[in-house]
Amino acid sequence: MITIIDYGMGNLGSIYNMFKRIKVDSEITGNIVKIEKAKKILLPGVGSFDKAISIIDDLGLREILNKKAVIEKIPFLGVCLGMQLLTDFSEEGNLQGLCYISAKTIKFKFSDNHYKIPHMGWNSVKLTGSNALIRDLPEEPRFYFVHSYYVKVEDKSNTLLKTMYGGIEFDSAIAKDNIYGVQFHPEKSHRYGMKLLENFARI
Numbered sequence: 001m002i003t004i005i006d007y008g009m010g011n012l013g014s015i016y017n018m019f020k021r022i023k024v025d026s027e028i029t030g031n032i033v034k035i036e037k038a039k040k041i042l043l044p045g046v047g048s049f050d051k052a053i054s055i056i057d058d059l060g061l062r063e064i065l066n067k068k069a070v071i072e073k074i075p076f077l078g079v080c081l082g083m084q085l086l087t088d089f090s091e092e093g094n095l096q097g098l099c100y101i102s103a104k105t106i107k108f109k110f111s112d113n114h115y116k117i118p119h120m121g122w123n124s125v126k127l128t129g130s131n132a133l134i135r136d137l138p139e140e141p142r143f144y145f146v147h148s149y150y151v152k153v154e155d156k157s158n159t160l161l162k163t164m165y166g167g168i169e170f171d172s173a174i175a176k177d178n179i180y181g182v183q184f185h186p187e188k189s190h191r192y193g194m195k196l197l198e199n200f201a202r203i
């Protein structure tokens with residue numbers, strides 16, 4: 001069972017339906033008692049960094065997420081904004097992130113208007129290492145992105161996938177021990193997204 005965290009800022013239905021399609025049991029909940037019993041967690045996210053962190057703190061979710069991710073070390077996957085929340089901070093705001101992986105979240109900045117912000121649509125990714133999350137993906141799979149900020153990790157060993165947009169190479173999948181993050185939307189990425197979520201379900 002994969003517990004999808006509901007804090008009001010994610011594509012919950014799409015993620016749940018994708019797990020259903022690949023025959024993986026999942027539940028959507030913001031209930032702390034249910035999260036306490038979680039064996040695997042997926043943290044989604046769409047919107048602004050500070051708003052998401054504020055809601056997580058206001059709902060009392062930070063403490064239980066820290067317990068599950070850092071102390072119990074269950075498999076934990078952040079998706080899109082959910083990945084950015086794993087970092088130390090974002091240029092989008094002033095609040096501290098969850099700080100699970102040493103990294104910063106940076107705003108795309110371009111000198112001309114050729115590259116649009118947000119980075120939206122399909123883009124290829126490059127595998128930089130081996131990990132259970134990306135097992136059996138081809139060398140350059142394609143995923144669906146929608147984001148205006150990108151992640152740069154401090155330790156390169158935490159990078160699983162890289163993506164290039166407008167001359168900026170950013171970390172599109174990261175990992176540290178039991179904690180994983182993907183900048184793209186696997187639930188919108190067809191067979192490659194299905195494969196990645198299957199891999200997470202098997203971790």
